[in-house]
Amino acid sequence: MESNILNENSLIEIRQLLSTVCDPEIPVLTIADLGILREVKIVDQTIEINITPTYTGCPAMDMITINIRLALIEHGYKNILIKSILSPAWTTDWMTEAGKEKLKAYGIAPPNATPSVCEPKLFAEAEAIQCPLCNSWHTNLVSQFGSTACKALYQCEDCLEPFDYFKCH
Amino acid sequence: MNIFNAINSDESPNDATSSPNHHSNNKEALLLHLADTTLILSQRNTAWCGHGPILEQDIAITNISLDLLGQARNFYQYAARVINEATALNSSTAEIANTGEGLKEASEDSLAYLRTERAFKNLLLVEQPNGDWGQTILRQYLFSQFQYLLYQQLQQSNDQQLAAIAEKAIKEVIYHVRWSSEWVIRLGDGTPESHARMQLALDELWPYTGEFFMPAEFENKASIGFELDSLKQPWLEKVSELFEAATLPSPNSMKSTFMQTGGKTGNHSEQLGFILAEMQYLQRTYPNSVW
Numbered sequence: 094m095e096s097n098i099l100n101e102n103s104l105i106e107i108r109q110l111l112s113t114v115c116d117p118e119i120p121v122l123t124i125a126d127l128g129i130l131r132e133v134k135i136v137d138q139t140i141e142i143n144i145t146p147t148y149t150g151c152p153a154m155d156m157i158t159i160n161i162r163l164a165l166i167e168h169g170y171k172n173i174l175i176k177s178i179l180s181p182a183w184t185t186d187w188m189t190e191a192g193k194e195k196l197k198a199y200g201i202a203p204p205n206a207t208p209s210v211c212e213p214k215l216f217a218e219a220e221a222i223q224c225p226l227c228n229s230w231h232t233n234l235v236s237q238f239g240s241t242a243c244k245a246l247y248q249c250e251d252c253l254e255p256f257d258y259f260k261c262h
Numbered sequence: 263m264n265i266f267n268a269i270n271s272d273e274s275p276n277d278a279t280s281s282p283n284h285h286s287n288n289k290e291a292l293l294l295h296l297a298d299t300t301l302i303l304s305q306r307n308t309a310w311c312g313h314g315p316i317l318e319q320d321i322a323i324t325n326i327s328l329d330l331l332g333q334a335r336n337f338y339q340y341a342a343r344v345i346n347e348a349t350a351l352n353s354s355t356a357e358i359a360n361t362g363e364g365l366k367e368a369s370e371d372s373l374a375y376l377r378t379e380r381a382f383k384n385l386l387l388v389e390q391p392n393g394d395w396g397q398t399i400l401r402q403y404l405f406s407q408f409q410y411l412l413y414q415q416l417q418q419s420n421d422q423q424l425a426a427i428a429e430k431a432i433k434e435v436i437y438h439v440r441w442s443s444e445w446v447i448r449l450g451d452g453t454p455e456s457h458a459r460m461q462l463a464l465d466e467l468w469p470y471t472g473e474f475f476m477p478a479e480f481e482n483k484a485s486i487g488f489e490l491d492s493l494k495q496p497w498l499e500k501v502s503e504l505f506e507a508a509t510l511p512s513p514n515s516m517k518s519t520f521m522q523t524g525g526k527t528g529n530h531s532e533q534l535g536f537i538l539a540e541m542q543y544l545q546r547t548y549p550n551s552v553w
Binding site for chain 1: 318319321322325326328329330331332333335336422423425426427429430431433434437440441443444447507
């Protein structure tokens with residue numbers, strides 16, 4: 094930060110800095126990749142940042158707020174207002190394509206494009222999820238609830254590896 | 263007159279006949295009721311952490327706890343804001359907001375950790391003991407099915423914050439309904455042993471379901487925008503459908519139609535005191551300690 098006055102150029106730098114803030118649970122994804130960074134603007138020399146939680150009880154949100162603040166403070170920015178916005182509610186549709194690729198490379202199956210399993214019939218066959226390790230479609234749902242609120246647990250029938258699926262929401 | 267419009271209207275806070283505190287008290291009570299219900303069920307479910315029948319289901323029930331805790335936090339944060347705004351408006355009146363003992367300002371933590379059982383407004387169902395896995399599952403199902411219908415309505419509320427919390431949470435509630443429904447069928451239509459246990463759980467929990475649909479005064483006065491009673495028929499239809507698949511008796515054939523009430527107004531079963539004693543221990547013993 095070169096001067097104490099915030100302008101369009103600072104907004105560019107702020108966005109740049111925010112693009113380095115990652116999800117603490119899935120460190121390969123930035124908050125922009127995840128779609129939880131909704132808006133960045135300067136209002137009366139205050140930096141306003143709107144973020145939205147993936148899940149209501151997501152414990153990563155507090156840490157993400159701290160990390161955003163730290164990233165900006167380290168570069169001399171003050172007057173930061175971070176707001177948590179609930180509506181419209183976050184959806185996996187907001188995850189970027191780049192984010193989905195990074196997720197797969199990290200070993201987590203990315204959410205399918207159409208959220209077709211959000212309200213299926215009981216015991217209905219789960220939609221096909223591709224194994225992020227061997228690319229087989231021959232996989233089984235083990236549990237709708239996985240290691241974090243946003244993931245379901247699957248197992249690949251071919252390579253036998255269990256894996257997380259970032260479930261559609 | 264709608265409470266939420268009333269708060270934002272131009273009525274003078276000094277005008278005793280139209281004190282915004284009346285309105286905000288009802289809204290505060292409604293928010294605390296929603297917050298307490300989700301917090302207590304979350305607290306109950308977390309007792310399964312490390313004790314679930316298998317690892318995946320242990321993770322499932324604790325994930326549901328986390329979702330419920332998140333909802334509770336949203337409601338408490340909002341309630342704290344409403345309480346603090348009302349207190350600021352009425353600082354001259356003797357009426358002390360329900361902030362938790364002796365505190366000047368309410369916060370999500372003071373509301374959760376520093377109120378006594380008579381101040382808690384949660385539904386009686388959610389404070390009932392975990393029992394066996396079947397009883398925990400049935401409690402979750404009966405509640406989640408109701409919560410789904412409730413949040414569907416709250417999403418339409420003209421209170422934007424309340425609507426936003428419901429809109430966010432209902433996506434998670436859908437997963438809770440599905441998961442608990444499948445387990446009710448699996449256990450009800452399972453072995454003679456699992457069926458018998460589900461029957462026992464049903465006898466135990468059914469009398470706590472009537473309270474869902476009986477509005478407390480604050481629910482009527484806070485103008486939630488719909489009649490709670492209107493959720494009863496859709497709920498019964500869903501429950502009947504599921505119980506049939508689970509070979510459990512139809513709601514119409516329940517032996518007793520007596521329903522317990524009182525949770526919304528602070529008259530709890532003996533269970534709640536034990537829950538609070540454990541949940542509030544740390545803040546009570548080491549006041550203001552932080553993580």
